[in-house]
Amino acid sequence: MAEKQHRMTRQRQIILETVKGLKTHPTADEIFGLVRKRLPRISLGTVYRNLDILTEQGIIRKLDTAGQQKRFDGDVSPHYHVKCVKCGKIDDLYFELPQPSSEWSEKTSFQILEYNVELLGICPQCQKGPSHH
Amino acid sequence: MAEKQHRMTRQRQIILETVKGLKTHPTADEIFGLVRKRLPRISLGTVYRNLDILTEQGIIRKLDTAGQQKRFDGDVSPHYHVKCVKCGKIDDLYFELPQPSSEWSEKTSFQILEYNVELLGICPQCQKGPSHH
DNA sequence: CTCCTAATCAGGAATTATTCTTATTCGAGG
DNA sequence: CCTCGAATAAGAATAATTCCTGATTAGGAG
The missing domain is CATH 3.30.1490.190 (Ferric-uptake regulator, C-terminal dimerisarion domain)
Structure with a gap:
C-alpha cells in the first residue's frame, strides 16, 4: 500500500493556514484570492490540488453541497x-x-x-x- | 401573478414520457440520448430547458445531489x-x-x-x- | 553540506456541465 | 386561417475544475 509521499511546501502551508484561519466556508477561488496576497505568483490549479490533498488527508473538509461551487471547511469536527x-x-x-x-x-x-x-x-x-x- | 404560458410541444411531450418511463435517475445527457432516438434533430439545450420547466411545474424532480451531473426523477412521490x-x-x-x-x-x-x-x-x-x- | 529525484509548481490549455444567443418555427387561442 | 409569444436547433459562451508541460524544490541519503 505505498502511500504517496507528501511534502510540506510553502504553498500548501499557506493554503492550510488560510482555510484554518477562516470561520467561513470559502470556495476555491476565494481561497485563491486570499493566498495570493501572500504568494502573488500562486496559480489556481495549485490551490485546487492542495485543497484536494488536504481533504484526502482529512485535515480539512470539502463540502460537496449541491450547487455550483464546492466549498471548504477548516473545521473537521x-x-x-x-x-x-x-x-x-x-x-x-x-x-x-x-x-x-x-x-x-x-x-x-x-x-x-x-x-x-x-x-x-x-x-x-x-x-x-x-x-x- | 401571471404564470407563463407553456405550450405542449412534441419535444416536451417526449422528454416527459422518457423521464416518466424510466425507473433509473438519468442525467440530462442520458435523457438526450434516449429522446434523440425518437427526435433525431433535438438539441441538448432543448432537453435542459424542458427538464427545468417540467421541474418547475412539479411534474418531475431534479435531484440536486452533490457531485458533477444533476439527475432527474420521474417519481415525484x-x-x-x-x-x-x-x-x-x-x-x-x-x-x-x-x-x-x-x-x-x-x-x-x-x-x-x-x-x-x-x-x-x-x-x-x-x-x-x-x-x- | 551537497546531490538526487519524486513531488510540486506556474502558466495555460482542455474538459465538462450547463446556460445563453439568434434566427427560425410552431402551438393554440381568436 | 392568422397572429404572436413561446419554443426550437445549432452552436457560442460561461464557469468550475482538471489536466498538461517544462521548470523548480523539499527533504532524505550520502
Missing part, C-alpha cells in the same frame, strides 16, 4: 450545514443525528456508509432586503 | 435517495428518515425552507469487485 438559497453562504449546525440504522440497509441493496443532512434556507442578510447585489 | 460513492448510481429509499426538528432551526439564524437528506453508500455492483470500469 462532526457538524452539519445550512446553505442560503439566495447567496450561497453556509452556516454551521452542531446537532446530533441518529446513526444509520441497520433497518435501512435491509430495505436497500446498497451498503450504507453515511448520511448528510443539508438544510436550505435564507441567511439573515438576505432576509432583510430584496437581494440586490 | 416523497422518497429519498442513496448515491453510490463509487459509480454515482442512485437508488430510491422509501422509508422514513429522521424528520427535521424545530430544535435545528433554533440553532441557526437562517430561515429554514427545506432540508435534504443524502445517503452515501456502495451499490451492489461496486460491492463485488474492485471497481474496474
Whole structure:
C-alpha cells in the first residue's frame, strides 16, 4: 500500500493556514484570492490540488453541497450545514443525528456508509432586503 | 401573478414520457440520448430547458445531489435517495428518515425552507469487485 | 553540506456541465 | 386561417475544475 509521499511546501502551508484561519466556508477561488496576497505568483490549479490533498488527508473538509461551487471547511469536527438559497453562504449546525440504522440497509441493496443532512434556507442578510447585489 | 404560458410541444411531450418511463435517475445527457432516438434533430439545450420547466411545474424532480451531473426523477412521490460513492448510481429509499426538528432551526439564524437528506453508500455492483470500469 | 529525484509548481490549455444567443418555427387561442 | 409569444436547433459562451508541460524544490541519503 505505498502511500504517496507528501511534502510540506510553502504553498500548501499557506493554503492550510488560510482555510484554518477562516470561520467561513470559502470556495476555491476565494481561497485563491486570499493566498495570493501572500504568494502573488500562486496559480489556481495549485490551490485546487492542495485543497484536494488536504481533504484526502482529512485535515480539512470539502463540502460537496449541491450547487455550483464546492466549498471548504477548516473545521473537521462532526457538524452539519445550512446553505442560503439566495447567496450561497453556509452556516454551521452542531446537532446530533441518529446513526444509520441497520433497518435501512435491509430495505436497500446498497451498503450504507453515511448520511448528510443539508438544510436550505435564507441567511439573515438576505432576509432583510430584496437581494440586490 | 401571471404564470407563463407553456405550450405542449412534441419535444416536451417526449422528454416527459422518457423521464416518466424510466425507473433509473438519468442525467440530462442520458435523457438526450434516449429522446434523440425518437427526435433525431433535438438539441441538448432543448432537453435542459424542458427538464427545468417540467421541474418547475412539479411534474418531475431534479435531484440536486452533490457531485458533477444533476439527475432527474420521474417519481415525484416523497422518497429519498442513496448515491453510490463509487459509480454515482442512485437508488430510491422509501422509508422514513429522521424528520427535521424545530430544535435545528433554533440553532441557526437562517430561515429554514427545506432540508435534504443524502445517503452515501456502495451499490451492489461496486460491492463485488474492485471497481474496474 | 551537497546531490538526487519524486513531488510540486506556474502558466495555460482542455474538459465538462450547463446556460445563453439568434434566427427560425410552431402551438393554440381568436 | 392568422397572429404572436413561446419554443426550437445549432452552436457560442460561461464557469468550475482538471489536466498538461517544462521548470523548480523539499527533504532524505550520502
